[in-house]
Every structure is written in C-alpha cells, then in structure tokens.
Amino acid sequence: MPSIQIKGLQKRFGALSVIDGLDLDMADKEFTVLVxxxxxxxxxxxxMVAGLEDASGGEIWIGNREVSxxxxxxxxxxxxxxxxxxxxxxxxxxxMSFALRLARYPKAEIDAxxxxxxxxxxxxxxxxRKPRELSGxxxxxxxxxxxxxxxxxxxxFDEPLSNLDxxxxxxMRAELALMRKRVEKNxxxxxxxxxxxxxxxxxxxxxxxxxxxxxxxxxxxxxxxANLFVAGFIGSPPMNVLRGELSEAGxxxxxxxxxxxxxxxxxxGAALAGRRDRAVIVGLRPSSIRSGAxxxxxxxxxxxxxxxxxxxxxxxxxxxxxxEAVTIEVNSESPFASEGAAQFWVExxxxxxxxxxxxxxx
Amino acid sequence: MQxxxxxxxxxxxAGATAGAAVPTPLRGTAKYLPLRKALNRAAPYVFIxxxxxxxxxxxxxxxxxxxxxxxxxxxxxxxxxxxxxxxxANYEWLLHDPNFWASAAVTLTFAFAVVVVEVLLGVMLAxxxxxxxxxxxxxxxxxxxxxxxxxxxxxLVWRYMYNEQFGTFAHLLKALGFAPVPWLSSPKLxxxxxxxxxxxxxxxxxxxxxxxxxxxxxxxxxxxxxxxxATHWQMVWHIKVPLMMPVIAVAALLRLIDxxxxxxxxxILTEGGPGxxxxxxxxxxxxxxxxxxxxxxxxxxxxxxxxxxxxLTVIFAALTAVRQRREKLAAARR
Ligand SMILES: Nc1ncnc2c1ncn2[C@@H]1O[C@H](COP(=O)(O)OP(=O)(O)OP(=O)(O)O)[C@@H](O)[C@H]1O
Ligand SMILES: [Mg+2]
Numbered sequence: 089m090p091s092i093q094i095k096g097l098q099k100r101f102g103a104l105s106v107i108d109g110l111d112l113d114m115a116d117k118e119f120t121v122l123v124x125x126x127x128x129x130x131x132x133x134x135x136m137v138a139g140l141e142d143a144s145g146g147e148i149w150i151g152n153r154e155v156s157x158x159x160x161x162x163x164x165x166x167x168x169x170x171x172x173x174x175x176x177x178x179x180x181x182x183x184m185s186f187a188l189r190l191a192r193y194p195k196a197e198i199d200a201x202x203x204x205x206x207x208x209x210x211x212x213x214x215x216x217r218k219p220r221e222l223s224g225x226x227x228x229x230x231x232x233x234x235x236x237x238x239x240x241x242x243x244x245f246d247e248p249l250s251n252l253d254x255x256x257x258x259x260m261r262a263e264l265a266l267m268r269k270r271v272e273k274n275x276x277x278x279x280x281x282x283x284x285x286x287x288x289x290x291x292x293x294x295x296x297x298x299x300x301x302x303x304x305x306x307x308x309x310x311x312x313x314a315n316l317f318v319a320g321f322i323g324s325p326p327m328n329v330l331r332g333e334l335s336e337a338g339x340x341x342x343x344x345x346x347x348x349x350x351x352x353x354x355x356x357g358a359a360l361a362g363r364r365d366r367a368v369i370v371g372l373r374p375s376s377i378r379s380g381a382x383x384x385x386x387x388x389x390x391x392x393x394x395x396x397x398x399x400x401x402x403x404x405x406x407x408x409x410x411x412e413a414v415t416i417e418v419n420s421e422s423p424f425a426s427e428g429a430a431q432f433w434v435e436x437x438x439x440x441x442x443x444x445x446x447x448x449x450x
Numbered sequence: 451m452q453x454x455x456x457x458x459x460x461x462x463x464a465g466a467t468a469g470a471a472v473p474t475p476l477r478g479t480a481k482y483l484p485l486r487k488a489l490n491r492a493a494p495y496v497f498i499x500x501x502x503x504x505x506x507x508x509x510x511x512x513x514x515x516x517x518x519x520x521x522x523x524x525x526x527x528x529x530x531x532x533x534x535x536x537x538x539a540n541y542e543w544l545l546h547d548p549n550f551w552a553s554a555a556v557t558l559t560f561a562f563a564v565v566v567v568e569v570l571l572g573v574m575l576a577x578x579x580x581x582x583x584x585x586x587x588x589x590x591x592x593x594x595x596x597x598x599x600x601x602x603x604x605x606l607v608w609r610y611m612y613n614e615q616f617g618t619f620a621h622l623l624k625a626l627g628f629a630p631v632p633w634l635s636s637p638k639l640x641x642x643x644x645x646x647x648x649x650x651x652x653x654x655x656x657x658x659x660x661x662x663x664x665x666x667x668x669x670x671x672x673x674x675x676x677x678x679x680a681t682h683w684q685m686v687w688h689i690k691v692p693l694m695m696p697v698i699a700v701a702a703l704l705r706l707i708d709x710x711x712x713x714x715x716x717x718i719l720t721e722g723g724p725g726x727x728x729x730x731x732x733x734x735x736x737x738x739x740x741x742x743x744x745x746x747x748x749x750x751x752x753x754x755x756x757x758x759x760x761x762l763t764v765i766f767a768a769l770t771a772v773r774q775r776r777e778k779l780a781a782a783r784r
Binding site for chain 1: 668670671673674675676677678679680681684688689692693695780
C-alpha cells in the first residue's frame with residue numbers, strides 16, 4: 089500500500105538552503121497537513137514530492153518505489169494548485185478529462201468518470217463552461233475535480249483555499265473534510281492557516297525555517313506542543329507567553345512572575361526538580377484561564393482589563409499582566425467589567441512551560 | 451483569434467466605475483449630474499480624437515486623391531490640370547490586362563507562402579528556444595537581427611548570395627560538386643528565391659512575438675499539464691500552441707498585410723523578372739506609374755490592391771466573429 093516516506097530531503101537554490109534534511113513518514117490513506125509561516129518551505133517540499141522541483145538530496149518513497157528521480161507523470165499523483173491552474177482554452181469537461189485523454193482511456197470510461205466526479209462536486213451544470221466564465225469557488229471545485237478524475241494514489245494540495253474569501257473558504261473547508269471521508273487516498277495538504285490544518289488533518293506537520301518543528305494529531309499539537317514556536321502557531325487566539333520563575337512554597341510547586349503565582353500539578357515535581365528557582369517561559373491558553381480565585385488562593389493571575397471583544401458565545405479580553413499583554417477567553421454570559429483590575433486563576437494541568445534558552449517544552 | 455475580446459471587456463468596467471463614483475458628493479447639485487455623466491461618457495472619445503483626426507487626414511486624403519486620380523488619364527510630366535476624365539476606363543483596362551492578373555496571382559502566391567512558412571518557422575523556433583540554456587539568449591539575439599536590416603540592404607545581400615557566378619550559394623554548390631542553380635534567372639525558381647529572402651528577413655518578427663507569448667503563458671497551467679502526464683510535445687500541442695493562438699493570428703495578419711506591399715527587396719533582386727514571374731502588384735504599380743507613366747492606371751491598380759487587402763482583413767474579422775458566435779451558441783445549447 090502506498091504509504092509515503094521522505095528521507096533526508098534537501099533543497100538548495102544556489103547557495104540558499106531551503107529544506108535541510110527533512111524526514112517524514114505518512115501512513116496509507118492519511119491526510120497530512122504541512123503548515124507553517126510564509127517562506128518556511130512548505131510549497132517547495134510539496135513540489136519536490138510532485139516532481140515539479142528536483143530534490144538536491146534525499147529520497148522520496150511512494151509505496152515501494154523511490155520516485156525522487158521520476159517525472160511527475162510517472163509518480164501517480166494529482167495536484168491542486170493555489171491559483172487553480174486550469175487550462176484556459178478548454179471547457180470544464182475537457183479540463184477534467186485532459187489526463188485521461190492523454191492516457192488514451194476509452195471515451196465511455198472518460199465520460200463516466202467525469203460525470204461521477206462532477207456530481208460529487210456539484211459542478212455538473214458547469215461542464216461546458218470555460219474557466220473564465222466561472223467564479224473563484226467554482227474554479228476551485230473544477231481544479232479539485234480534475235485531480236479526482238485521475239484517481240491517482242496521492243493527492244497534493246498547495247494552499248487550495250487561500251484565494252477564496254473568508255466565508256467561501258470555511259464552506260469549502262467543510263466540503264473538503266466531507267470529500268476526504270469519501271475519497272480514501274493519501275493526501276498532502278499545504279497551508280499557512282492553522283485552522284485549516286486543525287480541521288482537515290489526521291496528522292499535522294509544523295514547519296519553520298525548512299525544518300519540521302513537530303508532527304502529530306491535531307490534539308497532540310494543541311495539548312502538548314513540543315516547543316514555543318508550535319505553541320504559538322497552533323491555537324487561536326494564540327497562547328499567552330509570560331516570563332516567570334519556578335519555585336516551591338510550602339511543599340507546593342508553583343510558577344511565579346510579576347502579576348501571577350500559579351500552582352503546578354504535583355506530579356510534575358520530579359521532572360522539574362532541577363529547575364527550581366530558575367527562569368522559565370510560561371504558556372497559557374486563553375481558553376484555560378478561569379475567572380475568580382481558587383478557595384486556597386494557591387493560583388492567581390491579576391490582570392488589568394483594557395478591552396473586551398464580544399464575539400458571541402464568548403468574549404475575548406485584552407488585558408495586561410505585569411506589563412505583558414494577555415488575552416483571555418470568557419463566557420459572554422458571565423458578568424464582566426470591560427475595564428479595570430480583575431482576578432483569574434489557571435487550571436494547573438493546562439499550564440505549559442518552556443526552557444527560556446532552547447524554547448523546548450519542559 | 452480574438453482580436454476584440456479584451457478591449458470591450460476592459461473599457462466597460464472602467465467607464466462604469468467612473469460613473470458610479472461621482473453621485474455621492476454631487477447629490478445636492480442634481481442639475482450638474484447629467485453634464486457630469488455626459489462628460490464621463492465623452493471622455494474616451496476625447497482621448498481618441500487626436501489620433502483619429504491625424505489618421506483620417508493622413509489616410510483619407512491620399513486615398514481619396516488616388517480614387518479621384520483613378521478616373522482620369524494623366525501622364526507623368528504633364529500638368530495635373532490637363533488630365534482627362536475617363537470614367538471607368540482605367541479599371542476596364544486593368545481587368546482586361548493579363549499582366550494585372552499575372553501580378554495578382556504572383557502577389558497572392560508570395561503573400562500566402564511567406565506567411566505560412568514564416569509562421570511555422572517562427573513558432574517552431576520560439577518553442578525550441580523557450581528554455582533556460584546557456585547561449586540561448588545569444589541565439590535569440592542573432593535570430594532577431596535580420597529584421598533590423600534595411601530592405602534595400604537585404605535585397606543587395608541576397609542578390610549577391612544568389613549570383614550564379616560568384617555568389618555564396620554558387621561557391622557552396624560548386625565546392626560540394628553540384629551543378630549551378632539559376633536562382634534568379636529561372637522563371638520557376640525566381641519566386642521561390644524571393645520567398646526565401648523574405649522568410650529570412652521576417653521570420654524573426656513571428657519569432658519574437660511567439661517567444662513573448664510563450665514566456666507569458668501561465669506557469670502553473672504548464673505544471674498542471676506535466677502532472678496530468680503530458681510529454682513535452684503534447685504540452686506544446688495541447689497547451690502552448692492553443693494559448694499562443696491569439697498572438698500568432700494577429701502576427702500572421704500583420705505579416706500578410708505587409709507581404710502585399712513588399713517592394714524593395716524584389717525590385718533589387720529581380721525587378722519583377724524573369725518575365726513577370728516575380729512581378730508582385732506593388733512593383734506592377736510602380737512600373738505602370740514610372741515606366742509606362744500612366745498615373746491614372748497606376749492609381750486604379752493601387753486601389754485594387756487596397757481592395758484585396760481590405761477584403762482579407764474583413765474575411766479574417768468575419769471568421770473570428772463567426773467562430774465566437776458558434777462557440778457561444780454551442781455553450782448555450784449544452
Ligand atoms: N525558485 C526559487 N529560487 C530561489 N529561492 C526560492 C525559489 N523558490 C522558493 N525559494 C525560497 O525558498 C523558501 C521557501 O519557499 P516556499 O515557496 O516553499 O515557501 P512556502 O512555505 O510555500 O511559503 P508560502 O506560505 O508563502 O507559500 C523561500 O524563502 C523562498 O524565497
Ligand atoms: Mg507556498
């Protein structure tokens with residue numbers, strides 16, 4: 089079965105090294121999302137898998153074939169481009185059937201496949217239109233349809249939704265999620281939008297500066313980010329980052345800084361033993377900050393609320409804690425002064441700690 | 451082959467936004483609104499006007515003069531005032547003149563032959579040289595050079611090369627052990643030789659336009675085709691050439707119109723000979739005017755040439771329109 093393996097993949101443009109030793113294993117039928125900030129090498133990686141870009145080093149295996157020296161057409165792949173890349177002079181049906189016509193499939197089979205995929209994507213009524221007569225969302229579907237018609241074993245997507253407006257994007261995202269259930273294929277999906285990554289991926293690969301920062305399931309990445317970069321990249325609004333110091337008071341482990349004194353779970357004691365009285369970076373998810381104070385007063389976060397943004401079911405508070413900006417998500421039902429001092433606490437289990445030098449999670 | 455396609459599309463929205471942007475601040479002074487609107491609507495014509503006026507003057511005056519002249523009998527060297535009105539006599543003469551029909555045939559053969567060969571060669575060269583290899587940019591420059599040489603010089607150079615005793619080709623053939631070829635003195639070969647010279651000079655025109663068209667093709671569509679399994683030549687045939695077609699069509703039309711008016715190179719190479727074998731219409735007109743000194747007849751001749759070129763352009767435009775209409779109908783029917 090065609091699992092995909094990437095071993096020590098490298099890419100240099102002249103003296104510039106863009107990808108430097110990338111290793112990645114994808115199981116069969118897995119939906120892998122490459123996510124990262126602009127310029128981190130996601131597209132380059134995907135294009136090397138597609139064969140549009142030659143690898144400067146390393147191997148790419150699809151199933152039991154090493155494909156990194158093969159032509160794109162011999163790799164059994166289909167790709168959806170960011171700008172759709174439809175053939176402007178062909179109507180939708182001919183766009184979708186181009187690969188099959190080149191491969192000399194019988195006409196009946198071509199028609200059958202195009203019809204089936206067009207129904208799947210609800211574009212049957214567009215088959216005789218030229219790309220320029222379609223809206224952005226329709227072009228997007230046609231591009232998707234062209235890839236599906238090929239029935240390749242690997243699907244590659246390079247930011248397929250980024251040219252759509254926000255509403256259409258979330259709609260297409262939902263449709264993609266549905267389609268991905270019906271079409272059981274290997275898919276590699278590139279995006280810089282972490283929400284797309286979280287909602288679509290079985291496995292998310294976070295890249296930064298040509299290196300993999302962390303890979304795993306969406307909840308892995310959300311709950312146990314491996315380093316500060318991943319912690320800040322995954323999750324919206326992003327995690328709050330505060331400087332603090334580990335200490336032990338009355339046999340209880342806690343992390344302190346200006347404006348906060350937060351209790352940590354007892355079971356972390358052993359792992360943190362060597363870091364007592366040393367500086368750490370504290371990561372707090374806006375959603376794990378609770379209003380009020382604990383009975384024992386063991387955990388407290390004192391902030392000065394500057395602004396409350398009403399979003400609907402919840403509100404986002406923009407506050408200030410010892411000189412650092414903090415965002416807090418609260419239930420809109422609970423009464424909140426939109427400005428002024430307020431008291432919060434944080435669930436001990438949801439506190440993230442990072443080494444101030446290596447930025448790795450502790 | 452969509453000459454008019456982009457223009458209408460672009461002009462309309464521009465005018466529409468200009469009109470839409472006005473109302474809000476002017477709402478209070480409603481009586482100025484129609485004036486504003488009218489001005490907005492007039493703006494494109496105002497901008498086009500200077501060019502239109504100059505073109506009309508520079509084009510219409512000589513054209514009308516030539517039409518007027520074609521109804522008169524005027525010999526070179528006599529005052530224009532002494533010329534006689536002869537009605538349609540000049541046209542009657544040329545329709546019965548076998549030389550006119552011969553030169554019309556030569557002109558058509560020449561024009562279509564050069565356009566076909568130049569388009570094929572130019573597009574092929576562009577496709578071959580559309581890649582990033584070393585020396586390719588040098589080749590590109592070299593291929594463009596012939597176009598920059600003045601036609602008179604082209605004529606002289608080729609006349610020398612074709613010379614049967616000491617020309618370049620004669621030397622080459624002799625060195626290779628072949629019999630000499632009567633490039634310009636054989637009625638059968640002369641037209642071909644003339645065509646070769648024109649192809650040499652004007653293929654670069656098609657070449658640079660095709661190259662520019664190729665380099666502005668959407669890169670991702672070509673990549674999509676690679677992934678869809680197209681080989682190099684399938685890509686050329688199914689993607690590149692169809693997408694270049696509008697540019698190729700316009701370039702070919704420009705060349706065709708130009709080919710009908712070519713004069714200098716042929717004049718220097720053959721002076722229309724041997725016999726009438728290379729006497730294209732512009733040369734025939736020239737000879738009628740300045741050798742036979744029949745200016746009225748020459749005017750009638752040049753009007754005929756104008757009509758032929760006009761007819762070709764109209765046919766071309768009509769074909770484009772018909773094709774577009776058919777496409778729209780086909781899309782609507784499905
Ligand atoms: N052909 C090229 N020549 C030189 N450098 C390149 C080339 N293509 C990409 N790069 C560089 O490689 C790096 C990674 O580019 P890549 O397109 O993979 O980024 P990306 O992660 O897809 O970003 P984005 O989210 O903006 O699309 C960038 O720094 C870019 O400047
Ligand atoms: Mg990219």
